[in-house]
Amino acid sequence: MTTTTSTSAQNFTTRADTFAAILDGVGDRWDAPTPCDDWTVRDIVVHAIETEREFLERQELDTGTAPDTTDPAAAWRRHAAAVAEVLGRDGVAEREYDGYFGRTTIAATMADFYGWDLVVHGSDIARATGQPWEVSEEEADVLHAAADGWGDALYSEGVCAEAVDVPDDASASDRLLARLGRDPRWAPAA
Template sequence: MDQTARRFAERTAQFTQIVRGVKDRWDAPTPCAGWTGRDVLAHVIQTERDFLGQQGFDLGAAPDLADPARDWEEHAEQVVDIVDRDGVAAREYDGFFGPTTLGATMADFYGWDLLIHGSDLARASGQPWSVDEEQAAALTAVSDGWGEALYSEGICAPAIDVPEDASPTDRLLARLGRDPRWHP
């Protein structure tokens, strides 16, 4: 498996564990203002479907999210399979920030999205979620690479101040405009 495909698959597996833990809290509010857990999951699925569709992959009909966990797992299996196909991850294209590969985009943009929205689902459903210093640094580096585009409409809200002794998790969430003290 290509390294970027592996990183995407690992992040998908982490997100899947959180999705399984949401249970019956799909309509609970999340740190994404105005979005429920179901809305967050719909966003994650739709953005991955849109990107892969633009790259020429047909994922069939979109799930209706009547059974969000099952629908996610079917979607995730299909997407990981596509990214793992011979040569797919290495396929080059002109991305938003210039030339890149499909695998890099799936690992570093959509994988980043899975981790951050994983925190949203975890927090909305009362599950623990945290990152260590190394993970926080890696996620922040990816975010920094987007420059001001990070704070474009629909991406992240402006950064929130936190104390200097805040945990890596709290610093990351605050950097991405999410209040670390948020709870449903």
Template structure:
């Protein structure tokens, strides 16, 4: 299996665990200002569906987001099935930053989104969340590759300050405009 496809699948599985652990706390506020945990899951489903649809994949009717866990499970099954198809991950297209592959976009943009929004859902619903130093470095490198576009409208808020010796998870969240101390530290 293509390495990028595998990375997307792993990140999908991690997000699924977090969504499964939300225990119906879908209306809890998240670190994404103005969004509940339900809104975060809806965003992830909708953005992936939009991208896959633009790439010519028919995902059928959108899942009912009244039950975010069920909607995510239905969508995740479809998305993983598409990415696993022979030749799909290697398919090239003209991406926002130039030529790329569908697998790279799913792993390094939409998969990146799964990790970061996994943090948002976990923290909104009282679940633990962290990444190891290697994953934090990979996520930060991906964000660095987007340059100023990282802070475009609707992407990430401006970075917040943390001590230089902050744990990798805190440095990553701060780089992406999220207060690592949320909710006790305030909204980003």
């Protein structure tokens, strides 16, 4: 595995672990509404699992039996372990293919697209369940750079809503959320 590929695989694993830690703080609030219109916390976890599995299956990579999402946190951990195992198979992480945004690797897609999705949806879940959430300036820069690479596709149907205005002195986390069409002031209804 090349250094860039192993870094990409590790970036996905790190983001998957952070997502798992947020899920550990959900408690019994799996049906709580989120900043994603009409999606509950449970819906987001199911979405993350299903979209990652679908991508890997399109690449003819088997992640085993789909996890039972009755316990979303446990299902996520089983899924993330299966993805890590797939990425660790000889030659898989560095395997190239023609993606939506050009030639890339399996590991880069898992880190830069699906891992990116985990960061954003991690914020949705944290905010829906009253947990703190923030990214560093460095992580925000990395996520903005990935979004830059998607151009207008970032605001395609089902990806992100149009950007939201925030004050110039907004935090890195708030600027990132606003760029992705999420109101940083969103909170669950009382």
